[in-house]
Amino acid sequence: MIEPASAENITTDSLAPSDGGQDGAPGDSSRAPLLELTGLKFSYGAGSAFQLTVDHFAVEAGQTVLLLGESGTGKSTLLNLITGVARQQAGEIKIVGQKMRADKPAQADRLRGQHIGLIYQSLNLLPYTSVKQAVVMALAFSSLRRKRIRGPVDQEVKRLLNLLNLDATALFDRPVVALSAGQQQRVAAARALIGRPELIVADEPTSALDSKNQARFLDLVLGSLDRSSQSLLMVSHDERIAPLFDRVVRIEELTA
Amino acid sequence: MxxxxxxxxxxxxxxxxxxxxxxxxxxxxxxxxxxxxxxxxxxxxxERSIAGVDLIVSARASDLQVLLYSVFRLGDPINNLSWESFEQWSADPRIAWSVPISLGDSHRGFRVMGTTNAYFDHVLYGNNQSLAFASGKGLDDLFDVVLGAGVAQKLGYGLNDRLVVSHGTVSTGNSEHDDLPFRVSGILEPTGTSIDQTLLVSLEAIEAIHLGWQTGRKLASGNADQLRQAELQPTQITAAFVGLNNRLRIFHVQRAVNSYDEEALTAVVPGVAFARLWSxxxxxxxxxxxxxxxxxxxxxxxxxxxxxxxxxxxxxxxxxxxxxxxxxxxxxxxxxxxxxxxxxxxxxxxxxxxxxxxxxxxxxxxxxxxxxxxxxxxxxxxxxxxxxxxxxxxxxxxxxxxxxxxxxxxxxxxxxx
Incomplete structure (x- = not known):
């Protein structure tokens, strides 16, 4: 299951350097990796002891990847780089063939909104929203994800909620604060999944849940993915969940 | 969303x-x-209150005072204008018409103004509109009264109703002249100006009210028919509204009135006084x-x-x-x-x-x-x-x-x- 990060020899040259135009087309993503990091170097500044270097890391379309590591090893930093919030000193990050450039925040935000669904450890939802409002919120900032929904939005929201084992009819208009922590995380997952973004990024999404709910949450999220086009990159310190993923990468190996 | x-x-x-x-x-x-x-x-x-008047002539006072009491019936005049002076100036060839007004009485809180029927012909309001009667007509008899629209509405008077005018501006109720009832001869259309709040009577009627009151208490002689026979020629008035033959000579006539030898007079150009008021x-x-x-x-x-x-x-x-x-x-x-x-x-x-x-x-x-x-x-x-x-x-x-x-x-x- 555990695969060292030695893929750079295989994939770098096969990358088509074209920008844009391949929004969500599965044909394209099968050719090039969905997410690709090359020659990445990051530090918090000249005086900082912390340094992150990734020679090469790629996630293929439809793949589920677990990034394992203890806290303080740079997992969150790596996610910040991938989602275009932190800015690397050198190297390149590409999502669906487009460069993620944190030096151009507006561009990075747009790329993230269209192609990445995010799930955090906690505090994913705004307390004053209803379940439905919380899920469709993702569509407010992404025209692409809006367009991908065929048919009524409400129906798609219900489909996702049901897939995630939430009683859509009963919970649809309930305020999110009335839900349990486990249910809230599943609403957050529905929000990340709606409009089928190519990459779901989850940062320790189960750390606020008890062990029974942890396994259930992962099962449901993995089961709700559209495996033909959606990839999952999850960060965790919990080795026990490794068997659930296509591929497991240890952060120490990645950054060595 | x-x-x-x-x-x-x-x-x-x-x-x-x-x-x-x-x-x-x-x-x-x-x-x-x-x-x-x-x-x-x-x-x-x-500004709608008065139009068509070239000069307001009164006893010596400031422009604003004259404007306030003659046009808005606010406050009381300090001095009156003698009837002789009024007649003298009315005869002046530069003057086309003149309307005397006499203030000083009230009816249930509304001002009573003595004037002549010429008022309805010459004194305009708003955009040079003339006063119109909603019902009835002008002043014929000594005890005729024409009501402003507001007075008629507020007090509920109709044509031919009888009412009593008291002396002074404060309505006290107990000094009213029960024996001098006035008859409503006309009611004016609303104008949105101070005329709406005014009762108009003849100058002679103002004299008649005062005749019985000159000693400060009611005399027994106040009989209506006797009064009709009496000599009621006013000796003084509050002010006069004046129209000129040639409006280009307004300031010329104003100067002449202001420097009149027989009596200390003031002639006010309404537009100029308004400008001062606004300043x-x-x-x-x-x-x-x-x-x-x-x-x-x-x-x-x-x-x-x-x-x-x-x-x-x-x-x-x-x-x-x-x-x-x-x-x-x-x-x-x-x-x-x-x-x-x-x-x-x-x-x-x-x-x-x-x-x-x-x-x-x-x-x-x-x-x-x-x-x-x-x-x-x-x-x-x-x-x-x-x-x-x-x-x-x-x-x-x-x-x-x-x-x-x-x-x-x-x-x-x-x-x-």
């Missing part, structure tokens, strides 16, 4: 403070609009307007304060929007729209409030003050004011928007709170 829906959701979640802010703004907008409208109405109704009243008007503007500014500041104080609580909201792909600029714009929504709501509510209260208050204002409140929806001037309020609200909202822009950039996608 669209952006406006998110803005609405967020505003709704803070509805109490949002509504309070909106009400603050609405009230200040309402105050501003009312002050402006009342000022316009006052100016309008003052005095204008200061107070400006002060009122400045206060209203300050209150609007304060309520905009209150709105910005409300938005600013909630910002730290809303960092999570901003971080979530950003994780969903909102650029910092979009988030700043959302905040700006929020301010504009509140400002727009405030302007709309304030305007509606003024609209509603001016409908209700208009009749009261006309009854009590003779002020005709304009019944319009929105003037261009008011529209500009409202747009200016919106614009300044938007401009002020740039502060929280810029703060949010910076903090969302710094916070990134997660806020540990």
């Amino acid at each position: 669209r952006l406006w829906a998110l803005i609405w959701q967020s505003l709704f979640s803070r509805r109490l403070s949002v509504v309070l802010t909106l009400v603050t703004l609405a009230l200040s907008v309402a105050l501003f609009l009312s002050v402006t409208r009342l000022q316009n109405a006052a100016r309008n109704s003052f 005095i009243v204008g200061v107070a008007e400006q002060a009122f307007r400045a206060i209203a503007v300050l209150i609007v500014v304060l309520s905009i500041l209150a709105m910005i304060t409300m938005i600013l104080t909630t910002l730290s609580e809303r960092r999570r909201e901003m971080a979530i929007y950003r994780s969903l792909g909102a650029t910092p600029l979009v988030i700043a714009m959302m905040l700006l729209s929020e301010a504009l929504v509140i400002a727009f709501g405030g302007c709309l509510t304030g305007w509606l409030f003024v609209q509603a209260t001016s409908r209700i208050g208009a009749s009261m204002l006309q009854e009590r003050l003779g002020l005709l409140l304009p019944q319009h929806w929105l003037t261009w001037g008011e529209l500009w004011v409202l747009l200016a309020i919106l614009a300044s609200a938007g401009a002020a909202a740039i502060i929280p928007a810029a703060l949010v822009y910076r903090s969302t950039l710094a916070d990134g996608l997660t806020v540990r709170s």
Whole structure:
């Protein structure tokens, strides 16, 4: 299951350097990796002891990847780089063939909104929203994800909620604060999944849940993915969940 | 889901403070609009009060005094004009017509003015409109009285009703002349000027009222038929409205009247006196307007304060929007729209409030003050004011928007709170 990060020899040259135009087309993503990091170097500044270097890391379309590591090893930093919030000193990050450039925040935000669904450890939802409002919120900032929904939005929201084992009819208009922590995380997952973004990024999404709910949450999220086009990159310190993923990468190996 | 829906959701979640802010703004907008409208109405109704009169001639007094008591029946004249002087000047070839007026009596709080039928022919109001009778006609008999529209409506008098005129301007009830009943011979159409609040009688009638009262107490001799026979030629009047043959000579005639040897007289050009009146009243008007503007500014500041104080609580909201792909600029714009929504709501509510209260208050204002409140929806001037309020609200909202822009950039996608 555990695969060292030695893929750079295989994939770098096969990358088509074209920008844009391949929004969500599965044909394209099968050719090039969905997410690709090359020659990445990051530090918090000249005086900082912390340094992150990734020679090469790629996630293929439809793949589920677990990034394992203890806290303080740079997992969150790596996610910040991938989602275009932190800015690397050198190297390149590409999502669906487009460069993620944190030096151009507006561009990075747009790329993230269209192609990445995010799930955090906690505090994913705004307390004053209803379940439905919380899920469709993702569509407010992404025209692409809006367009991908065929048919009524409400129906798609219900489909996702049901897939995630939430009683859509009963919970649809309930305020999110009335839900349990486990249910809230599943609403957050529905929000990340709606409009089928190519990459779901989850940062320790189960750390606020008890062990029974942890396994259930992962099962449901993995089961709700559209495996033909959606990839999952999850960060965790919990080795026990490794068997659930296509591929497991240890952060120490990645950054060595 | 669209952006406006998110803005609405967020505003709704803070509805109490949002509504309070909106009400603050609405009230200040309402105050501003009312002050402006009342000022316009006052100016309008003052300037409409008299037209077609070239000069007002009275005993020596200041322009403003003459204007106030002769046109607005406000206050009392210090001196009267002698009948001789009036006749002398009426005969002057430069003068086309002259209407004498005599003030000093009241009927149940309304001013009684003695004059002649020439008043209805020559003294105009508004846009050179002449006084029209709603019913009846002018003054024929000694005890005829013509009522302004407001008097007739307020006191419920109709044509041929009988009424009593008391001496002096205060209605006390016990000094009324029961034996000198006047008959309503005509009722005027409403004009929105002080004439609406006035009772018009003949000059002789004013003399007749006084004849029985010269010793300060009621005499037994006050018989109506006897009075009709009596010599009632007035010896003095309050003022005279004068029209000239050649209006280009107004100032020439004014100078001649002012330097009349036989009696100390003052001739007032109404337009000039109005200009002086506005230069005095204008200061107070400006002060009122400045206060209203300050209150609007304060309520905009209150709105910005409300938005600013909630910002730290809303960092999570901003971080979530950003994780969903909102650029910092979009988030700043959302905040700006929020301010504009509140400002727009405030302007709309304030305007509606003024609209509603001016409908209700208009009749009261006309009854009590003779002020005709304009019944319009929105003037261009008011529209500009409202747009200016919106614009300044938007401009002020740039502060929280810029703060949010910076903090969302710094916070990134997660806020540990």
